[in-house]
Amino acid sequence: MMRYRGLADTFVAYGFLIEFVLSAGCTNWSDMASSEGTQVAAGRPATTAAPIAFVNVSKRYPGRPQAAVGNLSFEVPSGEICVLIGPSGCGKTTALKMVNRLIPMTDGDITIDGRSVNAIEVSQLRRGIGYVFQQIGLFPHMTVEDNIGTVPRLLGWSKARIRERALELLHLVGLGSEDDLRRYPGEFSGGQQQRIGVARAMAVDPPIMLMDEPFGAIDPITRDRLQDDFLRLHRQVRKTIIFVTHDIDEAIKMGDRIAIMRDGRLVQIDTPDNLLAAPANEFVADFVGADRGLKRLRVWTLNDLELDPYSGGALPSATAATSLRDALSLMLSAGATRVAVLGQDGTATGSVSLEAIAAMLGPEPRAPAP
Numbered sequence: 001m002m003r004y005r006g007l008a009d010t011f012v013a014y015g016f017l018i019e020f021v022l023s024a025g026c027t028n029w030s031d032m033a034s035s036e037g038t039q040v041a042a043g044r045p046a047t048t049a050a051p052i053a054f055v056n057v058s059k060r061y062p063g064r065p066q067a068a069v070g071n072l073s074f075e076v077p078s079g080e081i082c083v084l085i086g087p088s089g090c091g092k093t094t095a096l097k098m099v100n101r102l103i104p105m106t107d108g109d110i111t112i113d114g115r116s117v118n119a120i121e122v123s124q125l126r127r128g129i130g131y132v133f134q135q136i137g138l139f140p141h142m143t144v145e146d147n148i149g150t151v152p153r154l155l156g157w158s159k160a161r162i163r164e165r166a167l168e169l170l171h172l173v174g175l176g177s178e179d180d181l182r183r184y185p186g187e188f189s190g191g192q193q194q195r196i197g198v199a200r201a202m203a204v205d206p207p208i209m210l211m212d213e214p215f216g217a218i219d220p221i222t223r224d225r226l227q228d229d230f231l232r233l234h235r236q237v238r239k240t241i242i243f244v245t246h247d248i249d250e251a252i253k254m255g256d257r258i259a260i261m262r263d264g265r266l267v268q269i270d271t272p273d274n275l276l277a278a279p280a281n282e283f284v285a286d287f288v289g290a291d292r293g294l295k296r297l298r299v300w301t302l303n304d305l306e307l308d309p310y311s312g313g314a315l316p317s318a319t320a321a322t323s324l325r326d327a328l329s330l331m332l333s334a335g336a337t338r339v340a341v342l343g344q345d346g347t348a349t350g351s352v353s354l355e356a357i358a359a360m361l362g363p364e365p366r367a368p369a370p
């Protein structure tokens with residue numbers, strides 16, 4: 001089944017890219033693409049994010065009693081990462097593919113910057129959207145450089161520029177010798193292929209990205225690094241991103257908002273902190289896990305607390321960017337009830353107590369410092 005799904009996705013990827021090839025000859029590229037990148041159909045320049053809205057969207061497959069997606073409504077504000085999460089088969093991929101019309105919706109509407117995706121010419125729509133397939137979907141007969149360069153080539157980029165961009169993106173995803181550019185996808189591991197898929201989706205710096213379990217086949221250490229790199233990049237160039245994952249920890253780390261789905265429907269959409277603090281029902285509480293209190297500590301850093309003075313003595317130490325969970329772990333492993341907070345120059349600027357951290361999780365959590 002997985003194998004079949006992988007092949008099916010690859011065929012969809014082919015169809016989608018063949019469409020680029022066909023449209024390249026008959027499109028006035030200067031209208032929507034420049035040598036600097038692409039524009040989404042709504043006329044925004046590349047790297048300028050646009051809000052996405054689902055309005056009562058449904059997808060029903062013929063002969064299936066239950067809708068794959070039912071009456072889905074939510075908004076992703078411009079420049080935010082919205083994570084879609086939920087059990088296998090709940091409709092995440094279907095929801096994602098309706099945005100760039102790889103799957104036609106049955107009812108409702110999806111808008112980008114207020115404009116229905118159905119009112120936008122399909123190749124133009126897709127040029128402004130980077131898509132990372134759940135099952136990778138790289139072209140097996142094309143080198144890594146050619147895979148990453150697929151859309152840039154259609155946009156008329158020079159060979160030298162494509163090579164430079166491909167190398168830059170490969171470095172970003174933790175690969176990237178000149179040699180890698182000449183290799184074929186089959187010569188890489190599953191996780192490496194997935195990273196090349198992420199690089200390909202980012203090639204022309206699209207303002208919108210749809211990412212279907214982009215880091216799913218990657219080992220935890222590399223995944224952590226990729227997530228950090230991706231978030232760092234996102235802070236610099238804000239895109240509007242819908243990011244699908246199975247992993248609640250990844251959702252909490254990556255999402256400005258998390259949308260939890262079940263049986264094609266939205267159960268709750270909220271910030272990671274609110275979701276962990278106030279799950280809407282038992283399903284969400286189960287999904288986020290019994291350790292949701294500890295997970296909340298990962299959302300905050302020492303910077304979010306008012307510091308007590310540092311009054312000397314041997315304390316475990318951490319920077320202000322350290323998560324409360326890591327600070328707690330440092331205290332517990334050192335047998336201490338206080339952690340020193342270090343400034344830029346490495347000297348202690350204050351301290352935080354175990355009670356202050358525990359108070360964040362109490363029945364009336366202390367609001368984090370602004």
Ligand SMILES: Nc1ncnc2c1ncn2[C@@H]1O[C@H](COP(=O)(O)OP(=O)(O)OP(=O)(O)O)[C@@H](O)[C@H]1O
Nearest residue numbers: 061064068086087088089090091092093094095134
């Ligand atoms: N072409 C199709 N024809 C009929 N039913 C389909 C088709 N594609 C998907 N479905 C059904 O739609 C539902 C949602 O599928 P979807 O792929 O969106 O799930 P998902 O949440 O992405 O799951 P996973 O986490 O396993 O990737 C599932 O019940 C699936 O069986």
Ligand SMILES: [Mg+2]
Nearest residue numbers: 092093094134
């Ligand atoms: Mg899926």
